[in-house]
Every structure is written in C-alpha cells, then in structure tokens.
Amino acid sequence: MVSNWTKIPPPLFRKVVIVLIDALRDDFVFGSKGKQFMPYTTQVVEKGTSYSFIAEVKPPTVTMPRIKALMTGSLPGFIDVVVNLNSPALLDDNLIWQAKTAGKRIIFYGDDTWVKLFPKHFVEYDGTTSFFVSDFTE
Template structure:
C-alpha cells in the first residue's frame, strides 16, 4: 500500500496497533469501535442477526447532533444503526466466495459522494479482503491485488478531502481501520495475535508532524476510537466507553484545550466507575463537563 505507507511515514498521520478483544467477529467489533465498551460473548450468537444497537454510541450521538451520515458496505452497520444514515447501501457478507462485487458495490458510490458537500460523516466497510482470507488465507496471491485496490481508494478519498479543505479551510479526519484481524489460516473469531491486532491510522491535516518524526505504532485498544472520535467531532463520549482518548490526535492543540479534552474523558470514565464499581469512592463529584465547540470534521 504505497500511498498509505507514504502517509504513515511522511504525512500528517498517527498510526496505532489497535487490539480487538475476542470474539473477533464483525458485529461485536463494530459495537466496540462505536460504543467504546466491551460487549459480552453472547454477541457471537447474535452475529448473524444483529439487532439495533441501543447502547450509547458515537453514531447515535452524531445523529442527535444533526450530523449527516452516509454508509456503504457490510450491512451489519445498517442492522445496528437502522435509522441513522441519510443514505446507505448495505452489502451482505453471506457470499464469502465473492471478493470483487462486495467491494465494487461500495466503490461505485465514491466518485459521486466525494463531490457532494452535504454530509459530515462517511463510513465505508469493505469486505473483499476478509473474504479473500476465508477463501485462500493471508498469503494468497489475491491479497496483494486487493491491498493495492484499497490503497488507491484511500488515495482517492484523501486527495478529495484535501481539495475540499482548500475551499472550506476546515480539517477533515480520515480513519483507516479493521474490525478484526486474520489468523494464519485466514479465519477469525478467536484470540490469536493475528486476529486481535488491527491497524488503526488517523490521518488529518490538523495533525502536526515534524519531518523525520517516525514513531513505532503504539499498541492501543480498539475501544479507544470511540472517545477519540467523540472528542474530534465535538460529541459527548459514549457513556459506557472504557477507552482513552488517543493523545497524539490532540497533541498539536493548545495546552489548555488538551487539558479540557482529557478532563472530558476523565469525568466520563470516573462516572462509569462510580456507576459500576460499588467499592469505588471518590472524594468529590467531578464538575459537570461542558463540551467545547469544536471544528466540523468529515471522513
């Protein structure tokens, strides 16, 4: 993925290895990404017939804040968030033998949607790479081609966001991640290192990176994304989120603002502790958090 590699090494980006908790299957992992909490193993059973997500999450908060969201890809998202997207096209992951059409069904919308200025959040969930894993494993000759297809899609989106920013002068955030990894045999669901380790790359011209500042990707939790997205979009952190704001994403902000963001996360976590751990005592109640107005972000 040469373009992605370029962004990771030289661009305004922050890379992480995000640990997904088992079961490493799609529905509970999307829930973890959007709620920041850890659903139980019961979700494996429900994975094939996902009910709407009722727990507090970033998508519901974004909708309540009037954000316009568009979704294309794995239909699990549409099942979890049936009323949330102003436009969507869900793809079934049932036909695992197909790794071309599932992705073309997502990409076919791209040129049009990127030209439109009427959305705040665009979510794409590609399935092809996962399906290739199931068919012929992580060393399949099909993998390289699929990764280069994904790389060119990332380039298309990034280039479009940059040119949009030149007009609107407001930075976007592009998040590249996987819901789960892939075992040596190309499957997933369990807890091997290959299944739980996923890439998480945050790309935004709001990030300041000095040239040559190459860092080894830090290990974080998949559940850290919810708090980070909430802060980035100016939304309340989902109430059951156990995640920590990914600090590199705010380190370019003024110190006062950084402290404000960390305070929001701390207040939310402490409330969660007080409600769930009877033995947890705190000297005084934290001051109610007010969220600062933050810049509109897309992607």
C-alpha cells in the same frame, strides 16, 4: 469564578473519514509492504495528514460484538456472540448516534451488520453481506 469545563471545544476538522479494514495486516500499510500494497494510505500517514490506529483484539472476533465495542466503548457480552447473525439495532449511547445527533452527514459502505446496528443513521449506505465476498484481492 465560572468554570468552563462543560464548554465544547471547536472542531479541529471539517470532515472525518474513518477507514476500518477488518483483518488487514498492519505491515501492509505501515511496514515495508505499505508502499507496494497501499501507497496512497502510506503516503498520507507518513506526511502526517492522517492519524492511524492499530487495534488488536482477542478471540472471539465476531463482527457484531466488535463493532458494538468500537462504537460504544463497552465490552462485548456472551449474548452478543449469540445474536451476531441477527443483529438488533444498537440502543446504547454510541459514536454513530452522537454524530447523527450533532447533525453530521454519515455515509457508510461495507458490512451490512453496521446498517442493522444503526438503522436510519446513514444518509447514504451500501451494505454488503459478509457471507457474499467473492473478491479477496480488492
């Protein structure tokens, strides 16, 4: 008998959109305030056409170590906090590299720390420095 444990299952979806919002309170999406503040997001979650996940982390919540932890599944180290402002490219196995290697088209909009960690991984991107945020309502 031949084992098929190495066989990759077929994909469940053609496209995946990941929306990661740092410091967003979960009740603004899932609670009573969800319909007021994020009606579309609340609607797709309630219809069951999307999956949601709430992550709660412990301090220090520094950007680069948290992105690294999310994408690699590893625990951030002390040195990650030190090099946060001058993030080198992430060379460890990670979700973004796996998607790119699989031929997926990755588009990114957000904190430029991602662009520094994953250079040449995005076919289109617009990185914004986290120190230049003038609009706190949108």
